[in-house]
Amino acid sequence: MTSREQILSKIKTHQPELTSLPAPLTTVPGTVNLIELFSSVLVSIGGAVVEADSYEEIKNYIKQTFKDQKRIISTLKELADVSEQGWESQDPHSYENVDLAIIQAHFGVAENAALWITEELMHQRAVPFIAQQLAVVVKRSSILATMHDAYIRIGNAEYGFGTFIAGPSKTADIEQSLVLGAHGPKGMTIFLLP
Amino acid sequence: MNTAGKDHAQLSDVFNEDEARVNWHDETLWFVRAKRDKAAHNIPEWESLRENASQIKDNVLSNLHDYLISFEANAEKNGIKVHWASDAEEHNKIVHAILKEQGVNRIVKSKSMLTEECHLNEYLQHNNIEVIDTDLGERIVQLAEEPPSHIVLPCIHKKKEEIGELFHEHLGTPEGMSDPVFLTAAARVHLREKFITRKAAITGVNFAVAETGEFVVCTNEGNADMGAHLADVHIACMGIEKIIPERKHLAVFLRLLARSATGQPITTYSSHFKKPRPGQTMHIILVDNGRTTQLSRPDFRNSLKCIRCGACMNTCPVYRRSGGHSYHTAIAGPIGSILAPNLDMKKYADLPFASTLCGSCTNVCPVKINIHEQLYKWRQVIVKEGYADPKKAMAMKAMEFTLSKPGVYRSAGKTARWFLKNTPFAVNNKLNPWYKQRDMPEVPKQSFGEWYKQHKND
Amino acid sequence: MTVALFIPCYIDQFYPNAAIATLNLLKKLNVDVVYPINQTCCGQPMANSGFEHLTQSCNDLFVKNFSGFDYIVSPSGSCTLHIKDHLHSDEQEDLALGIRSKIYELTEFLTDILKVEHLTASFPHKVGMHQSCHGQRGLMLAQMSELVQEPYSKPMRLLNMVSGLEMITLNRPDECCGFGGTFCVAEEAVSAKMGKDRVADHVANGAEYITAADMSCLMHMEGILRRQNSNVKVIHIAEILDAQEY
Numbered sequence: 066m067t068s069r070e071q072i073l074s075k076i077k078t079h080q081p082e083l084t085s086l087p088a089p090l091t092t093v094p095g096t097v098n099l100i101e102l103f104s105s106v107l108v109s110i111g112g113a114v115v116e117a118d119s120y121e122e123i124k125n126y127i128k129q130t131f132k133d134q135k136r137i138i139s140t141l142k143e144l145a146d147v148s149e150q151g152w153e154s155q156d157p158h159s160y161e162n163v164d165l166a167i168i169q170a171h172f173g174v175a176e177n178a179a180l181w182i183t184e185e186l187m188h189q190r191a192v193p194f195i196a197q198q199l200a201v202v203v204k205r206s207s208i209l210a211t212m213h214d215a216y217i218r219i220g221n222a223e224y225g226f227g228t229f230i231a232g233p234s235k236t237a238d239i240e241q242s243l244v245l246g247a248h249g250p251k252g253m254t255i256f257l258l259p
Numbered sequence: 260m261n262t263a264g265k266d267h268a269q270l271s272d273v274f275n276e277d278e279a280r281v282n283w284h285d286e287t288l289w290f291v292r293a294k295r296d297k298a299a300h301n302i303p304e305w306e307s308l309r310e311n312a313s314q315i316k317d318n319v320l321s322n323l324h325d326y327l328i329s330f331e332a333n334a335e336k337n338g339i340k341v342h343w344a345s346d347a348e349e350h351n352k353i354v355h356a357i358l359k360e361q362g363v364n365r366i367v368k369s370k371s372m373l374t375e376e377c378h379l380n381e382y383l384q385h386n387n388i389e390v391i392d393t394d395l396g397e398r399i400v401q402l403a404e405e406p407p408s409h410i411v412l413p414c415i416h417k418k419k420e421e422i423g424e425l426f427h428e429h430l431g432t433p434e435g436m437s438d439p440v441f442l443t444a445a446a447r448v449h450l451r452e453k454f455i456t457r458k459a460a461i462t463g464v465n466f467a468v469a470e471t472g473e474f475v476v477c478t479n480e481g482n483a484d485m486g487a488h489l490a491d492v493h494i495a496c497m498g499i500e501k502i503i504p505e506r507k508h509l510a511v512f513l514r515l516l517a518r519s520a521t522g523q524p525i526t527t528y529s530s531h532f533k534k535p536r537p538g539q540t541m542h543i544i545l546v547d548n549g550r551t552t553q554l555s556r557p558d559f560r561n562s563l564k565c566i567r568c569g570a571c572m573n574t575c576p577v578y579r580r581s582g583g584h585s586y587h588t589a590i591a592g593p594i595g596s597i598l599a600p601n602l603d604m605k606k607y608a609d610l611p612f613a614s615t616l617c618g619s620c621t622n623v624c625p626v627k628i629n630i631h632e633q634l635y636k637w638r639q640v641i642v643k644e645g646y647a648d649p650k651k652a653m654a655m656k657a658m659e660f661t662l663s664k665p666g667v668y669r670s671a672g673k674t675a676r677w678f679l680k681n682t683p684f685a686v687n688n689k690l691n692p693w694y695k696q697r698d699m700p701e702v703p704k705q706s707f708g709e710w711y712k713q714h715k716n717d
Numbered sequence: 718m719t720v721a722l723f724i725p726c727y728i729d730q731f732y733p734n735a736a737i738a739t740l741n742l743l744k745k746l747n748v749d750v751v752y753p754i755n756q757t758c759c760g761q762p763m764a765n766s767g768f769e770h771l772t773q774s775c776n777d778l779f780v781k782n783f784s785g786f787d788y789i790v791s792p793s794g795s796c797t798l799h800i801k802d803h804l805h806s807d808e809q810e811d812l813a814l815g816i817r818s819k820i821y822e823l824t825e826f827l828t829d830i831l832k833v834e835h836l837t838a839s840f841p842h843k844v845g846m847h848q849s850c851h852g853q854r855g856l857m858l859a860q861m862s863e864l865v866q867e868p869y870s871k872p873m874r875l876l877n878m879v880s881g882l883e884m885i886t887l888n889r890p891d892e893c894c895g896f897g898g899t900f901c902v903a904e905e906a907v908s909a910k911m912g913k914d915r916v917a918d919h920v921a922n923g924a925e926y927i928t929a930a931d932m933s934c935l936m937h938m939e940g941i942l943r944r945q946n947s948n949v950k951v952i953h954i955a956e957i958l959d960a961q962e963y
Contacts, residue, residue, distance in 0.1 A: 068547075069343035072499065075551035076324045081560065083321045086504060087314035090511060093304050106524055157489055158455055176302075176514075177524030190536055191488040194481045194528075212510035212525075219506070221471075225534035229513070231525050234481040238396035238412065240419045241287055242439035247395055248447060248454070249481030249528075268904045275906040285914070289889070296862065305865040574863065576893045580910045613904060615897030615911075616765065618854035622863035638767030647767055651899070655768040662726065663774030665755035672730050692905035697912070697940030700731040707729045707736035711752050 092211040099175040099208045100257065107178035110232035111245045112253040116205075120144065123202065123256050127167070130254075134164035134198065140188050141169055141202060157191035166196035166250075170230075172207035173255070174215050179229035180255070181215060183222070190226050199233070199250035205257050262587040266609035270585035271577075280418075285579040287415060292573040294522025295623065302518070312511050313627035316564035319502055320554065326469040326502045327545065333472025334543060337534045342544045347377035350546045354379060354461065354494055355386055357542055361492050363388070363459040367450075369476070369483035370394040371463025372410050372567055373496050373546060375589040379461075390461075391453045393482040395446050402429045408583025410590055411520050411569035416582050450482070460486030464497035464543070465566070466512055470505045473533035474543065477516060477526040484530055493535065494542045499550055500563040512566060515625035519568040553601045558636045562597045564626040571620035571630055577613055586610060593620035597633040600641065608646035611637035672706050719749045721783050723791040723800075723820070725932070726758040728953075732932050735953035739792040739823055742959040746831055753782040761799035765898045769803065776804055776813070784812045788830065789820040792955050794852025794931045797822040801856075822856055823955055824930050828871040833878070840960040841881030845924030846873055847915065847938070848891040849931035858930065862891050872930050872954055879957055885922045892918075896937035912941045920949055928954045 066074070104114040117123045120143040127147050131137065138160070139148035144167055152160075160166075168187055170180035180201050184190060193199055209215055219227075234249030245251055262270055275281055299305045319326060331341045344350035350373075358366065366383075368374065368390050380390045380401075392401045396413035400406065402425045407413030414422070423437035432445045462483040467474040474495055476483045487493045503512065509529075517523040535541035554560050572578045572592030583591035588599040588607060596610035611634045620630040641647060661667050693699065720743060724736040743750045759779065760772030779800065783789050791797045800820050806813040827833045852858040852872075859870035876882055895901070895911025902908075916938050919927045927942075927949060929935050935951040942949050 067343070068345040068349060071345055072343055072545070072547045072551060073324055073327065075547070076327070076499075076554060079551060079555035079560075080323050081321050081557070084314070084317045086318045087311050089507065090304075090308065090311050110523065110527075161451070161455055174525075179525050179529070184536075189488075190484070194484040194488060212514050213507075216507040216510045221506070224531070225536065227531045227533070228484070229525060229529040231523075231527050233527070234479070235527055236395045236443055236480050237521070238394070238399065238414055239422055239439040239442055241290060241412075241415075242419075244440050244443040246447065247443060247480035247482070248393070248450060248485050268906070271904060272906045275910055278910070281910060299863075299865055303865065576895065576911050577904070577907050580907045580914075612767075612900070613907075615850065615893050615895060615900050615908075617850035617893035617897075619850075619863055619891075619893070622854060622861055635765065638765070639769050642767030643770065651766065651903075652768070655763050655766060655771055659763060659768075659771040659774065662758040662760070663778055665757055665778070668726070668757045692902040693940065695905055696909035696944060697937065698943040700936050700939065703731065703733050705733060707724050707733035708754065710733050710737060711740075711754070715752070 090213055092213050097175070099210055100205055103173055103175040103178055103208045106176070107232060107255060110178060111235060112178060112232040112255060114255050114257060116257045118259060126256070127200070131165050131198070136163050137165045137167070138163055138192070139167040140186060141167060153188045157189050157195070160189070160191055160195045163192070163196040165198040165200060166192050167200040167202065168193060170201045170203040172209055172215065172218055173203050174209050174212060174229070176211045177231055179231040181219065181227065181229055183224040183227035193228070193230060194249045196250055198252045198254070199230070200254040200256065201230070202256045202258060205259055262584055265587070267581065267585050267587070267613040268609065270587065271581035274582045274585055275580070281580050284416060284582060288573045288579045291412070291521060295519055295570055295573065298518035298522040298524065302514070308511060308515055309625055309627050312515055312625055313564065315503060315508050315511060316626050317561070319500070319504065320560060320563055323499065323502065323554070326504060327499060330467055330469040330472055330502055333470070335472070337472045339472065339535065339541045339543055342542060344544055344546045344548070346548050350377045350496065350544055350548065351379050351382040353544050354496070355383060355388070357492065357494055358388055358459055361459060363492065365389045365457050366459040366461060367391050367393050367453050367457045367486040367490070368461040369463065369478060369486055370397055370413070371461065371496050372590060373463060373498050374461065375407065377546070377548065391450070391457070393450050393453065393486055394478070395443065395480060398446060398450065399425060406584070406589065408591060409569060409572055410567050416584065454485045454489050457486070458490055459492040459494065460490035461494045461496060462487055464495050464501050465516070466503050466509060467497055467501050467543070468506050468509070469502050471533065473506070473531050475509060475529060475531050477529050479523070479527045481528050484528055487532070488536070491538070492540050492542070493532070494544065495532065496544045496546065499545050499547055516566055516568055519570040519623065519625040549602045553598070556601070559597060559601065559633055561628055562594065562633060564628055565594050566626055568625055570623040570625065574619045574623045576617065576619070577615065581613070586613070593630045593634065594628070597630060597637060600637050604641060604644060605646055608641045611641060669708065718787045719751060720788045720790050721786040722750050722752045723756060723783065723789050723796070724752070725791065725793045725796040727936065728792065728932050731936065732953065735792055735932055735955055738953065738955040738959040742955055743790065745959070746827070746833065748831070751786065756782045759796040759799045760803070761796060762898055764799065764803060773807070776806060779804060780806050780809055780812050780816065783816050786819065788826065789816060790823055790826045791820065792823045792930070792932070792953060794822045794849050794856050794858060795933055798851040798855035822852055822858065822930060824872040824875055825856060825858060827875060833875065836875065836878040836958055838878070838958050838960050839880040840957045840962050842925045843883045843885050843923050844876065844926045844928055844957065845885045845887060845919035845922060846876065847894060847919070847927055847929040847934055849929050849934045850893050852930045853891050859891070875958055876928070876954070879960070882957065885919070885924050887918050887922055889918055894934045894937055896934050901937060909941070912937050916941050916949070920947065924949055926950050926952045928952050928957055930954050
């Protein structure tokens with residue numbers, strides 16, 4: 066018998082009588098302002114929120130705030146004139162010196178400030194992790210209340226890789242002192258568009 | 260700490276020699292527990308979330324066979340190669356074979372308690388493969404040549420000064436530098452070089468979805484993603500119990516996991532790996548290593564519901580005052596104490612007794628494992644299987660003799676307050692451990708029974 | 718209503734005053750109390766040590782002593798919980814199950830069955846409440862800090878009826894004291910450290926007395942207080958609820 070057969074046969078013998086799955090949980094309706102909640106949670110986990118009315122405003126913000134950053138890449142065509150062109154199909158290791166990556170998210174979640182981003186919004190999976198700073202553009206109307214709503218939105222969408230990102234990379238492994246920028250981005254800016 | 264041959268009580272004695280350090284360890288973990296409480300209390304429906312998660316996991320255990328088969332089929336459809344390992348050794352051999360085939364002898368690994376349980380690092384190093392643990396805490400204990408002392412906070416037992424010394428020695432940071440921000444920045448530089456140059460990455464798995472064949476890895480540092488997305492080969496190692504039925508169930512578990520673990524609303528990264536990226540190979544190893552045996556034990560099987568959040572450790576008053584290494588097993592604390600005897604009852608016979616049965620672990624558990632009740636039940640099993648201290652067994656028989664006979668009990672109590680010499684807090688008469696730090700109770704003139712006889716007609 | 722009083726062995730032997738106060742208190746509340754004279758122990762010390770199989774004779778004795786009453790009341794959360802969870806009889810399981818459903822810890826009995834709203838007690842002191850784990854998490858005598866639930870506390874509600882009494886608040890309201898039965902000697906270092914830390918919380922917050930619905934925790938903390946030559950005393954909650962100090 067292969068290990069597979071052995072394991073499966075042992076499980077078949079020993080697993081308890083079938084119990085049913087619980088009824089799915091849904092978001093408990095509330096009166097909280099989702100944008101306010103999203104923003105306050107994001108700030109509490111080390112991120113920054115920028116409310117912008119247009120891509121023009123975002124570009125101006127990038128030009129000002131990130132003016133010292135040498136290598137800026139973006140997956141958004143609207144931000145082409147503030148970012149490097151033709152970066153997309155390189156070896157992922159080459160993004161090691163990216164100072165700022167600006168990408169888009171499908172949606173955000175208010176309860177934990179997580180943003181759902183799949184592979185096609187990254188171009189390359191390494192991008193949101195390897196850049197020194199990450200900025201993400203998301204629509205205000207795409208801020209959902211909870212993770213239950215998030216997975217309803219995701220549904221059975223097809224992707225090779227998808228991730229929830231909530232704030233900058235962090236660690237508290239040394240005496241529970243919170244330090245931003247463990248391996249991934251040291252900062253995370255969210256642009257909220259109308 | 261050298262744990263060889265010592266039991267939890269002996270190792271705790273050593274840990275308690277430095278009381279200031281015990282206070283520090285206790286306070287640090289209590290702080291994490293307090294953050295967990297705050298996060299839980301922010302969710303009014305917290306208790307129904309726990310109940311939901313518990314029921315999902317019950318269903319998983321009751322249908323594990325079919326879920327594993329559908330996970331395997333879906334994962335393979337997605338282009339992931341699925342392997343099965345009966346035990347630690349087979350798991351390690353599979354990892355080694357994959358690396359050998361790829362001609363890789365240096366790898367990065369993000370946190371995986373399963374690989375700790377299987378002692379993968381030692382195995383690979385023995386086979387001339389260098390493993391770099393990339394979680395900061397794990398890298399620190401790796402440099403110190405120690406095992407992690409906590410499943411979520413691997414170096415929670417280390418002071419920053421000690422970490423500073425380690426980094427000075429291994430990473431060349433300035434002597435005496437112990438600032439966490441500085442040390443983390445140094446580790447970032449040190450580990451970036453590893454991420455950039457290693458061709459294979461190992462990660463753990465937090466959840467694997469039967470319905471879709473994808474698996475989810477949660478980190479705060481981003482080390483699992485840095486490793487996996489830069490490597491040509493990604494090997495994900497998981498215990499068979501990590502399966503969940505459907506993608507939407509991730510909502511329940513991701514709401515609970517980080518809040519229970521550290522009080523964060525979610526980990527920074529919750530990455531869903533469904534297919535290898537073009538040009539990459541992705542492997543997943545499904546490991547039994549005693550889990551099917553645990554599944555066969557009705558009293559203990561629901562320990563397999565564990566999602567490895569570590570909340571039971573943070574809340575455990577014993578863990579906080581004895582340190583993770585005192586449990587001398589890969590997974591410390593209350594959950595480790597109900598998992599370990601399944602693997603080796605003799606070696607871990609002490610662990611179910613390393614608890615006051617206070618029940619706090621059960622209350623914080625996000626999947627409602629009845630941890631303290633299982634500790635009680637393991638005690639019964641361990642005694643029945645003959646792994647109890649014979650002196651204790653004698654004492655218990657003497658106690659049973661006295662307590663089951665009212666006449667014997669009364670006269671024993673009367674003559675010498677029998678209890679003072681024979682009750683649990685004075686089992687060993689010669690070196691009474693009660694008396695080391697505590698005074699004995701004052702002995703009253705009369706027992707209540709004696710008083711009652713005189714006063715019952717008052 | 719006839720109530721059988723179950724006085725755990727270590728209270729009988731070392732803390733008769735807690736038992737006397739329990740008896741007085743119940744009598745004051747017009748309860749018809751019987752004390753079965755042949756009682757010894759609930760068997761918990763053996764069972765928690767892994768020797769549940771040695772507890773059958775204690776169980777049989779318990780069934781013999783405590784069958785046929787309306788309620789069984791005990792001034793110990795821990796022993797009450799043990800009986801509630803584990804009392805078993807090979808021959809008379811129906812009687813054992815009956816006892817399990819009718820046994821109450823004292824403060825639980827006063828609150829849920831007698832529905833006490835007023836007490837005439839007086840105890841003009843600063844008091845810290847130790848929530849013993851078995852009473853708290855086993856019998857659910859009070860809201861548990863781990864759970865998201867409405868605050869309540871059966872013992873605290875009763876203490877608030879005592880005139881002159883001032884409750885102190887603790888930094889950790891329901892952490893274990895470290896007694897744990899045989900744990901207190903088998904794991905001496907951790908047990909004593911837990912006890913020291915619990916005591917320190919009460920002392921730092923100004924307690925003159927530490928009270929609890931479990932004497933075993935108090936015995937452990939008393940051992941530590943006395944070793945430290947502290948002026949802080951332990952007192953069973955029954956003694957406060959029955960107190961007439963002015």
